[in-house]
Amino acid sequence: MIALLRRDMALTFRMGGGFGLSLAFFLIVVMFVPFGIGAESSTLSIIAPGVLWIGALLACLLSLDRIFQLDFEDGSLDLLATSPLPLEGVVAMKALAHWLTTGLPLTLAAPFFGFLLHLPQGAYLWTFLSLLAGTPALSFLGAFGAAITVGLKRGGLLLSLLVLPLYIPTLIFGAQTVTMIAKGQNNTTAFLILAAISLFTLAIVPFSAAMALRINLR
Amino acid sequence: MLLTVDNLACRRGDLHVLTGLSLGLAAGRVLVLRGPNGSGKTTLLRTLAGLTPPVGGTITADPEAITYSGHADGLKAQLSVAENLEFWASVFGTLGIDAALAAFDLLGLRDRQAQNLSAGQKRRLGLARLLVSGRKIWLLDEPTVSLDAQNVQVFAGVIKSHLMTGGGAIIATHIDLGLADTDVLDISPFRAKSTDHNNPFLDEALA
Numbered sequence: 001m002i003a004l005l006r007r008d009m010a011l012t013f014r015m016g017g018g019f020g021l022s023l024a025f026f027l028i029v030v031m032f033v034p035f036g037i038g039a040e041s042s043t044l045s046i047i048a049p050g051v052l053w054i055g056a057l058l059a060c061l062l063s064l065d066r067i068f069q070l071d072f073e074d075g076s077l078d079l080l081a082t083s084p085l086p087l088e089g090v091v092a093m094k095a096l097a098h099w100l101t102t103g104l105p106l107t108l109a110a111p112f113f114g115f116l117l118h119l120p121q122g123a124y125l126w127t128f129l130s131l132l133a134g135t136p137a138l139s140f141l142g143a144f145g146a147a148i149t150v151g152l153k154r155g156g157l158l159l160s161l162l163v164l165p166l167y168i169p170t171l172i173f174g175a176q177t178v179t180m181i182a183k184g185q186n187n188t189t190a191f192l193i194l195a196a197i198s199l200f201t202l203a204i205v206p207f208s209a210a211m212a213l214r215i216n217l218r
Numbered sequence: 219m220l221l222t223v224d225n226l227a228c229r230r231g232d233l234h235v236l237t238g239l240s241l242g243l244a245a246g247r248v249l250v251l252r253g254p255n256g257s258g259k260t261t262l263l264r265t266l267a268g269l270t271p272p273v274g275g276t277i278t279a280d281p282e283a284i285t286y287s288g289h290a291d292g293l294k295a296q297l298s299v300a301e302n303l304e305f306w307a308s309v310f311g312t313l314g315i316d317a318a319l320a321a322f323d324l325l326g327l328r329d330r331q332a333q334n335l336s337a338g339q340k341r342r343l344g345l346a347r348l349l350v351s352g353r354k355i356w357l358l359d360e361p362t363v364s365l366d367a368q369n370v371q372v373f374a375g376v377i378k379s380h381l382m383t384g385g386g387a388i389i390a391t392h393i394d395l396g397l398a399d400t401d402v403l404d405i406s407p408f409r410a411k412s413t414d415h416n417n418p419f420l421d422e423a424l425a
Contacts, residue, residue: 003308007294007301014296075290079347082267082286083309218231218270 001089004080008097012066022102023109026059030113041118048117049178052127055113056106057138057167063102064142065159067094068150068213077150081217087210095143095205103135120182130177130194134170137198140205141166147209151216170197220245220283220355220386221266226275227410228258228265234273234410235261241403243355243386248377248397251390253405259390260288262405263357266388285353287361291344295333299324299343302332307350318349321376322369337364345373348380356380356387362395370395 012019033051037043071077080090110131111124119127145163149155173194180187220243227237235258243249251259264270266277267286293302303315319325322342332340341364348356356377362370374395377387389395 003305007297007305010301011294011296073290074292074294075288076292076294078264078267078269078286078288078290079292079306080309081269082284083306083351084282084311085309 001085001093004085004090004093005097008094009101011070012063012097012101019101019105022059022062023105025062026055026106026109027113029055029058030116033117045118045120045182048114048119049123049127049182050175051117052110052114052119053131053134053171053175053178056103056110056131056135057171059106060102060135060138060142061160061163063098064146064163065149065156067098067143067146069146069155072150072216077213078217081213087213088206091143091147091209091213092206095140095209098143099136099139103131103139107131107135123178123182126178126181126187126191130174130191133191133195133198134174137170137201138167140198140201141170144201144205144209144212147212147216150213170194173197219243219278221277221279221388223266224276224278226262226265226277227273228261228270229273229410230258230261230264230270236405236408237274237410239275239405239408243388245354245384245386246381247386248381248400249386249388250395250400250402251388251405252392252402253390257406257409259405260359263359263388263390264288267357279355283354284357285348285351285355286357286359287344287348288359289363291340292347293332293335293340293343296331298329298331299335300328302343303346303350306347310351310353312350312352315346315350318346321349322346322372338366338369341365342369345376349376354385356385356389358387358389358391360391361389362391362393 030051034044068077071080081087107128110127114124114127142163145159148162149159152158173190176190177187177194180190223239223241226239227234229235239262241249251262253259261270263286265272267284268281300315303318307313307315319328322345324342324346327335327339332343335343345361362373365373370393374397377395377397380387
């Protein structure tokens with residue numbers, strides 16, 4: 001299974017447009033906000049946590065359809081399904097590879113992008129921590145959506161429509177975690193719920209997505 | 219028997235394709251599936267490989283002994299020949315890809331990216347995966363597509379040595395592989411009639 005993780009990561013780096021694309025998209029979304037709202041630091045610093053979270057979430061969406069679609073098209077998914085690897089393990093490794101190449105870079109970049117939005121002092125660490133805890137849920141929920149839409153021609157748009165509503169809880173508690181700290185409140189509850197959402201999706205998605213894949217491969 | 223099929227019915231999507239089909243594959247034997255386009259060869263192989271659940275009947279085989287090779291080779295264009303094969307070797311937990319590369323005359327291409335291979339070379343790499351899988355039952359769907367006459371002979375030689383070591387193969391093909399002693403099964407008589415269906419919505423509509 002480690003071989004699958006290594007292969008998927010090597011492919012993302014070599015394919016071009018996979019790794020840098022979501023980071024660049026994230027930067028552009030974040031930069032657009034001052035253009036649209038105005039550069040007043042007091043306004044920006046209030047909305048900064050939410051903007052960073054929405055930007056990361058949309059950037060994450062860009063590469064979701066690659067998780068299974070390419071393997072489906074070139075026949076690898078058939079071969080993986082008949083290989084000794086459990087399909088649940090295949091899903092988990094592919095979602096993990098997506099997180100390592102998308103969620104993790106976004107998490108590392110977010111504090112720097114927060115600077116562009118006048119993110120309040122003291123919220124930088126929690127922006128990083130909340131994304132670190134929340135982005136695995138984005139990758140795994142996305143893998144579930146990708147498994148359902150695999151095989152559909154131009155399933156990318158449908159995938160976005162399916163997955164975005166599932167992202168709502170992660171967004172609410174992720175952004176809350178940062179906003180409450182910025183306001184000087186205790187954010188423990190929001191952060192723990194965010195972590196719980198991530199752990200829940202990590203536990204359940206490999207099984208539900210593998211089931212969806214089996215049906216789509218028939 | 220490596221694989222026994224009894225009274226199998228299978229379908230593709232909502233369409234019943236085959237019904238009442240029985241076959242057996244013994245160690246060291248090749249079974250060639252014949253039938254016109256659309257007669258259900260691919261569907262049968264996908265059902266035997268466990269990708270599609272059968273509608274009826276039984277398949278008796280060790281699922282861990284089966285490997286399937288379809289129309290697509292499952293190659294990654296951005297990986298080299300060796301990387302593609304090493305990936306499958308580690309998935310199947312086998313060691314060494316050199317023997318498989320040598321068998322299909324790919325040693326000279328081992329560092330070339332798969333996207334720069336010709337169609338026939340890609341197919342040879344896809345077939346080399348069968349050797350690194352280390353599995354006994356090969357289910358092959360038109361394995362000789364885009365192979366030239368010489369490489370068809372090479373492939374037939376690989377099949378022979380696979381049979382020698384106690385393996386077996388079910389091959390859907392339209393050409394003569396030149397294997398001396400093969401069983402041939404024409405699947406067209408097992409074609410399901412279009413009225414055989416098992417779709418509850420359709421059943422209600424027609425009742």
